[in-house]
Amino acid sequence: MWVENPDSKHILITGKVQGVGYRAWLVDLAGKMKVMGWTRNRRDGTLEAVAYGEVENVAAFIEAASKGPASATVTEVVVSDAGGGEFKTFEIRPPG
Numbered sequence: 001m002w003v004e005n006p007d008s009k010h011i012l013i014t015g016k017v018q019g020v021g022y023r024a025w026l027v028d029l030a031g032k033m034k035v036m037g038w039t040r041n042r043r044d045g046t047l048e049a050v051a052y053g054e055v056e057n058v059a060a061f062i063e064a065a066s067k068g069p070a071s072a073t074v075t076e077v078v079v080s081d082a083g084g085g086e087f088k089t090f091e092i093r094p095p096g
Contacts, residue, residue: 005055006052006053006055006084007054007055008051008084008085009051009081010048010080010081012042012076013048013049013065013066013077014045015072015073015074015075015076017046017047017068017074018041018047020069021071023040023041023047024092025069026039027090027091027092029061030061030090033053033064034054035052035053035061035090036051036085036087036089037052038090038091038092039090039091039093040092040095041095048096049065051090065077
């Protein structure tokens with residue numbers, strides 16, 4: 001997918017974010033917001049994601065991810081530049 005004004009962010013989400021359907025919720029959210037990338041659970045209990053798309057879409061995705069699904073409790077979100085990326089979908093990756 002061609003992106004006119006691209007942005008790519010690495011996101012670490014802390015809180016009650018594993019075992020609550022957060023990753024599946026992120027996949028659905030990414031589809032609605034036209035964001036590509038990936039997400040995975042980390043062994044330390046956090047959730048990690050990379051979001052790529054139009055600047056406005058990535059910002060809205062991060063804002064929604066900061067709240068999470070109703071079943072989650074987000075306590076901290078750390079966002080940094082991901083340095084680009086060419087993604088065609090938003091997928092769930094194995095734990096890392």
